[in-house]
Amino acid sequence: MSAVDVSLRRGEREILHGVDFAVRTGEIVALVGPNGAGKSTLLAAMSGDHPISGGRVEIDGRPLDRWSPIALARRRAVLPQQHSVGFPFTARQVVRMGRAAWARTPRQDDDDRIVAEALTTCDVEHLAERPFPSLSGGERARVALARVLAQDTETLLLDEPTAAMDLGHQEEIMQVVRARADDGHAVVVVLHDLGLAAAYADRICVLEQGHLVADGAPDDVLGEELLGRVYRYPVTIGRHPETDTALVLPRRPSRASSPSAQP
The missing domain is CATH 3.40.50.300 (P-loop containing nucleotide triphosphate hydrolases)
Known part of the structure; x- marks a missing residue:
């Protein structure tokens, strides 16, 4: 690019x-x-x-x-600075939105696996059923990054990506990006x-x-x-x-x- x-x-x-x-x-x-x-x-x-x-x-x-x-x-997948969602979707639903580009293609068969992996990779699996608007700024940022990873581009x-995160999550997220x-x-x-x-x-x-x-x-x-x-x-x-x-x-x-x- x-x-x-x-x-x-x-x-x-x-x-x-x-x-x-x-x-x-x-x-x-x-x-x-x-x-x-x-x-x-x-x-x-x-x-x-x-x-x-x-x-x-x-x-x-x-x-x-x-x-x-x-x-x-x-x-290409894009992570903006602001992480806002107009409706109370759960974190899992937000991450699944990253798979929309692959709907009606053979790659949609991987949706469940890729969403689960993205939630785990960004340390938000325990937040999966929480409404996105109820999350803290750092939690929203990690869910938003999981959505980008799930897009698989x-x-x-x-x-x-690390602006709202504590020290440990900053390092973990940059290690994910490096990987x-x-x-x-x-x-x-x-x-x-x-x-x-x-x-x-x-x-x-x-x-x-x-x-x-x-x-x-x-x-x-x-x-x-x-x-x-x-x-x-x-x-x-x-x-x-x-x-x-x-x-x-x-x-x-x-x-x-x-x-x-x-x-």
Whole structure:
């Protein structure tokens, strides 16, 4: 899946400026950058949820607008930021919605198995009969991801899948995403946690004011000068003591030197 010279406007404002981007099977690409940088907009452009004003988005070399909705649903699954359902469907019913693209095909015979596996994988099997609106934000996020996994597509487009989750579930979900890529899926994921991006992504793409300003392996992209400029705040790059992946830490004054610490 690729974006070629993609621009996108909302009214008079141009949100994306000539972005070139691609993801390959077996790969996780993390989109990072400050609020308003264009991460979610790029993901929405690639999913077809936002019309672009210039360039093109392609799947298997064919422009996105030449795919029928059902064919597109069988090629890519999308996890949006917001997880809302207008009716009190159970968690199991929400996950089963991911199988709609395969109705009236031989693959519908796998529906029960795939739904059950997705519930287990995302640690929501115990919530299966609960109404979706009654779940906490983190529980909804895990059910929504289970729906995306149940759709069983080659490409996954995930917008902040760990945003509402506690520490343990953040790690577990990123391990699930990593396993999907290792099984041959292509994954694009919007993340705010640069440590998670460094630990699990094959490539990191940094967006700044709608421009793609860096694209490469985590250790090549996560530099103090670039991140300090993009996020407009100084950072220090450390290393994880067990995995040696990058840890991005904001520079902070020592507590001893802070005004509240003075006698």
